[in-house]
Amino acid sequence: MSLVKSHCCYNLLNPSNTASLAMAMCSSFCPPQVPNHFRGTTPIPSFLPKPPSFKAFSSQTATASTKDEFPARVGFLGLGIMGSPMAQNLIKSGCDVTVWNRTKSKCDPLISLGAKYKSSPEEVAASCDVTFAMLADPESAVDVACGKHGAASGIGPGKGYVDVSTVDGATSKLIGEHIKATGALFLEAPVSGSKKPAEDGQLIFLTGGDKSLYETVAPLLDIMGKSRFFLGSVGNGAAMKLVVNMVMGSMMASFSEGLLLGEKVGLDPDVIVEVISQGAISAPMFSMKGPSMVKSVYPTAFPLKHQQKDLRLALGLAESVSQPTPIAAAANELYKVAKSHGLSDHDFSAVIEALKVKMQDPPEY
Ligand SMILES: NC(=O)C1=CN([C@@H]2O[C@H](COP(=O)(O)OP(=O)(O)OC[C@H]3O[C@@H](n4cnc5c(N)ncnc54)[C@H](OP(=O)(O)O)[C@@H]3O)[C@@H](O)[C@H]2O)C=CC1
Ligand SMILES: O=CC(=O)O
Secondary structure: OOOOOOOOHHHHHOOOOHHHHHHHHHHHHOOOOOOHHHOOOOOOOOOOOOOOHHHOOEOOOOOOOOHHHOOOEEEEEOOOOOHHHHHHHHHHOOOEEEEEOOOHHHHHHHHHOOOEEOOOHHHHHHHOOEEEEOOOOHHHHHHHHHOOOOHHHHOOOOOEEEEOOOOOHHHHHHHHHHHHHOOOEEEEOOEEOOHHHHHHOOEEEEEEEOHHHHHHHHHHHHHHEEEEEEOOOOOHHHHHHHHHHHHHHHHHHHHHHHHHHHHHOOOOHHHHHHHHHHOOOOOHHHHHHHHHHHOOOOOOOOEHHHHHHHHHHHHHHHHHOOOOOHHHHHHHHHHHHHHHOOOOOOEHHHHHHHHOOOOOOOOOO
């Protein structure tokens, strides 16, 4: 088993790399409550507030992991676009994986790769040391964790539950309470990164909850991802994920407007994509999805219904602290229109179609 991938763990683990070793030492000596971007020699500017301790995080740990350190038996619940490749990477890395999915047929390819199968989340959690869950939304995440034959019915002391679904903080806390009431540990760990990063083991984990469970599952997170952040208590991982996806949803809506406006005034949309890709607002998302958007093709990596769910949850988060988010609110409306036109299961870049919808003839008064 090799955890040596293209992430910074590699350099930190390579003692011949003195610069990296110095970084690793700095990481270990800096107080853990100091966020990474404040580490090193740069003093914290006096005008900045002292980082509150609940925001404390560490990113890559500088410890080597071997297969012997893996939790022995790993459960995986939810084998959709994200869950399937994540579980597959665990299996391919030699982990003993047991899977469950509401639609059983999605388990079959993983079973052929060597996964075991159980017929309920309860049985998976009972038979595994650590169970991951990658569900669609808050409702399904609660149902699978806390419902009838849910994971909480099978889990107990000495075990852990890691929810990697994108949900709001309140949902994450509810699930955490049910799991912890059994004596098990709980970690929320939503991911940034889509279908391809999931396939390539390049996800970014945004975690909050039991630090000891975070440390236990770190070798597994490193198989599925390129980096991980421990953000403190349950709710902080969910909040980080919603902030990131709120920005992403607004960016995609704005990009869509730009493409259509440019096209309408006679610009070549392929050239618009190229110009954006070369400038300060370039983003992998634009150069990856732009060319197919120009062709009105939306192969699903991140379903539009999930992007709208994330905007809805982000707006709820903003509401809870009275933070104005007018751009995200407008973007959310656009995704709702796209959903009403049957685009829920298309990629979220199909939001551009909502801007192509012709206005109905004005009513006659
Ligand atoms: N796709 C992406 O790019 C990314 C997605 N995410 C987040 O990850 C999560 C999963 O996304 P993704 O894999 O794309 O979604 P999918 O829609 O492909 O998969 C959703 C999964 O949830 C299961 N599910 C849905 N409803 C229920 C229910 N009521 N009871 C039990 N299981 C249920 C589905 O089971 P079934 O197969 O039976 O339908 C499936 O396993 C979401 O929260 C999403 O926001 C995060 C980062 C990237
Ligand atoms: O949640 C979606 C992503 O790409 O990240």
